[in-house]
Amino acid sequence: MQALRGGAAGEGAAEAGSVPFLKGSALLLLGCLLARCCGAAGGGPRPGGVRAAGAAGSRRSALETFYARQLRLSPHVLGHSKAHVGRVVAELVRAAKAQGLQPGPLALSLRGDFVRIGSAYEQHKVRSPDCFDILVPLRLPPHLEPQPRRADGLGPHGAFVCGLRARAGWPRRYRPFAEGFCVELQGRSHLSSGLVLRWFQGHLQRCLGAVRYRLQERCRISLSACPGRLPTLHILPCSDYVCCHISMSVRLIPAIPLGDALYLTALPPEGPQAPPAPEALWGLNASRQEQRLLSWLKEQAPASSCHLKCLQILKGLRDLRRQGLEEPFCSQWGQVLSSYVLKTALFSLLLQGPLDAWDERFLVERLEDLVLYLRDCLRKQVLMHFFLGNASLPEAVALPRFLKEAAPVNLLAAFDGPTLDLAAFQLINTWFQAPHIIRMYSSPRYLRPALTPCRHVAEARQEPLGE
Numbered sequence: 001m002q003a004l005r006g007g008a009a010g011e012g013a014a015e016a017g018s019v020p021f022l023k024g025s026a027l028l029l030l031g032c033l034l035a036r037c038c039g040a041a042g043g044g045p046r047p048g049g050v051r052a053a054g055a056a057g058s059r060r061s062a063l064e065t066f067y068a069r070q071l072r073l074s075p076h077v078l079g080h081s082k083a084h085v086g087r088v089v090a091e092l093v094r095a096a097k098a099q100g101l102q103p104g105p106l107a108l109s110l111r112g113d114f115v116r117i118g119s120a121y122e123q124h125k126v127r128s129p130d131c132f133d134i135l136v137p138l139r140l141p142p143h144l145e146p147q148p149r150r151a152d153g154l155g156p157h158g159a160f161v162c163g164l165r166a167r168a169g170w171p172r173r174y175r176p177f178a179e180g181f182c183v184e185l186q187g188r189s190h191l192s193s194g195l196v197l198r199w200f201q202g203h204l205q206r207c208l209g210a211v212r213y214r215l216q217e218r219c220r221i222s223l224s225a226c227p228g229r230l231p232t233l234h235i236l237p238c239s240d241y242v243c244c245h246i247s248m249s250v251r252l253i254p255a256i257p258l259g260d261a262l263y264l265t266a267l268p269p270e271g272p273q274a275p276p277a278p279e280a281l282w283g284l285n286a287s288r289q290e291q292r293l294l295s296w297l298k299e300q301a302p303a304s305s306c307h308l309k310c311l312q313i314l315k316g317l318r319d320l321r322r323q324g325l326e327e328p329f330c331s332q333w334g335q336v337l338s339s340y341v342l343k344t345a346l347f348s349l350l351l352q353g354p355l356d357a358w359d360e361r362f363l364v365e366r367l368e369d370l371v372l373y374l375r376d377c378l379r380k381q382v383l384m385h386f387f388l389g390n391a392s393l394p395e396a397v398a399l400p401r402f403l404k405e406a407a408p409v410n411l412l413a414a415f416d417g418p419t420l421d422l423a424a425f426q427l428i429n430t431w432f433q434a435p436h437i438i439r440m441y442s443s444p445r446y447l448r449p450a451l452t453p454c455r456h457v458a459e460a461r462q463e464p465l466g467e
């Protein structure tokens with residue numbers, strides 16, 4: 001079972017041989033581009049001829065095999081992992097809610113539920129069901145309401161600040177709360193994501209012992225909490241089923257509910273040279289809206305629609321490609337083509353319709369459309385956030401006014417032109433050479449180390465574990 005591959009051998013293997021390969025690939029790419037231009041000049045979308053048809057067939061089969069052997073998750077294993085994660089997080093949240101202070105003017109507390117988000121819950125996770133993201137909604141003291149505002153000019157694009165409104169003015173009794181959880185900003189008190197995160201980490205840690213004891217038959221759990229990072233729960237099931245021995249990490253993201261399945265998250269928006277986010281900044285997570293959009297699309301599209309498969313294959317190719325790149329571009333590549341960027345491009349393309357065109361038969365064509373669309377975005381240095389400031393969203397995803405009317409956000413704004421140009425070049429290169437890249441990086445030498453270890457694990461590894 002592919003999903004079970006893992007292990008930690010030979011981390012450095014990826015470097016060797018990458019440079020000559022790059023040179024060769026640039027030449028090959030030129031050839032491909034020339035061939036394409038000539039083909040396109042002939043009028044047809046696809047160069048005709050027996051050779052081209054054969055090449056298209058083998059391209060398709062290389063992509064299909066790549067998908068089946070390396071990317072597709074076994075629903076069975078994914079199901080088991082999700083069940084474990086759900087059970088452990090439910091226990092922890094229940095304990096943390098119970099251990100909260102009595103709700104009062106001083107207290108922040110857990111709302112008591114949790115929200116599963118991210119690719120594992122949107123059917124486009126690849127490789128291994130080993131990392132998960134969960135929002136943990138918090139509750140403000142009674143009579144305090146969050147008042148989100150775009151943090152224009154204060155931080156990276158798309159950041160928010162969270163003002164607070166007391167329904168009956170600011171009585172003196174809120175002062176201890178403000179001292180514990182707020183920072184001054186432009187003369188007003190704002191909820192601080194940094195202080196909330198710190199409280200959340202400590203609070204979970206205090207509850208962990210009881211939960212660990214209760215679950216000891218089922219799994220071993222630990223919690224890593226580094227300053228400024230989201231607490232991450234590590235779960236190692238002790239199950240009889242071989243398939244369930246995948247260790248999982250779960251990022252627990254404290255979130256302030258804004259109503260209608262929208263949350264401010266203590267998760268600074270990612271980007272290059274993002275300053276260590278000031279403690280007042282919050283991210284906005286619309287992933288429930290994304291899930292709604294995805295299920296709406298699923299209803300509208302043909303049953304055999306390949307849009308999620310396209311996204312998975314593109315993520316897979318991106319990750320393979322990364323192995324041949326050198327720093328600093330290697331990290332930029334991953335940031336520019338983040339899963340969120342890929343997903344956003346997919347949304348935009350899907351909604352240009354018609355959805356029938358996404359039938360499984362057209363997998364290669366749609367994947368190529370997606371690659372070319374992204375390439376154009378990179379060249380123009382513009383890919384707009386799909387939800388923020390989009391007044392023409394389908395009605396299935398009802399967004400609150402303040403978001404529809406928010407200024408639109410360019411997801412690529414943080415990157416410089418040369419970086420985006422290089423990414424555009426490498427992207428198209430990766431696509432034209434996909435079969436070659438798949439063959440090259442799928443040799444056992446590259447396969448041994450899990451290709452991209454779970455992002456949460458990778459993050460945790462860089463920092464000392466604070467159990």
Ligand SMILES: *[C@@H]1O[C@H](CO)[C@@H](O)[C@H](O)[C@H]1NC(C)=O
Pocket residue numbers: 117118119133283284285286287340
């Ligand atoms: C919301 O959170 C999920 C999980 O961390 C993440 O994948 C997604 O990019 C976030 N959405 C936004 C808009 O930040």
Ligand SMILES: *[C@@H]1O[C@H](CO)[C@@H](O)[C@H](O)[C@H]1NC(C)=O
Pocket residue numbers: 347348351352384385386387390391392393394
């Ligand atoms: C806004 O939503 C529409 C779908 O209704 C979509 O076609 C368009 O691409 C979106 N705009 C942006 C900037 O993503």
